[in-house]
Amino acid sequence: xxNLTANINEHFIVLDGNKNASTVPVGPTLYQDLDRxxxxxxxxxxxxxxxxxxxxxxxxIHPQGDEIVMLLSxxxxxxxxxxxxxxxxxLSQPGDYVIVPKNTWHTAHTDTPxxxxxxxxxxxxxxxxx
Numbered sequence: 001x002x003n004l005t006a007n008i009n010e011h012f013i014v015l016d017g018n019k020n021a022s023t024v025p026v027g028p029t030l031y032q033d034l035d036r037x038x039x040x041x042x043x044x045x046x047x048x049x050x051x052x053x054x055x056x057x058x059x060x061i062h063p064q065g066d067e068i069v070m071l072l073s074x075x076x077x078x079x080x081x082x083x084x085x086x087x088x089x090x091l092s093q094p095g096d097y098v099i100v101p102k103n104t105w106h107t108a109h110t111d112t113p114x115x116x117x118x119x120x121x122x123x124x125x126x127x128x129x130x
Contacts (some may be wrong), residue, residue, distance in 0.1 A: 012049075015045045045120060052074075062121050064102070
């Protein structure tokens with residue numbers, strides 16, 4: 001049985017393909033552990049929060065579904081690589097969020113301490129330099 005309470009700074013949440021929730025400790029081997037413990041993260045979603053103080057160093061893409069990115073504090077501009085060109089989406093108030101469409105390269109720009117909550121379909125996530 002998963003922990004019923006925890007802190008998002010110490011334990012992220014994985015929803016498996018049956019929408020069962022498990023807590024996973026945050027640490028340097030998090031993503032390797034997720035791949036190992038959740039069969040390559042097939043059909044899973046990760047609920048996580050991260051703090052940033054500068055622009056992301058890479059773009060990422062999620063081919064298995066939409067990603068939700070919600071601002072908890074600070075401010076950030078999400079950049080989405082859309083067929084019609086780069087789309088800039090500012091998030092400036094806590095609770096603002098963006099739904100990043102499946103198969104959309106995206107990155108973030110910020111110049112202030114910013115905390116974001118992510119609900120990510122992690123299977124087959126890709127990265128490229130920003």
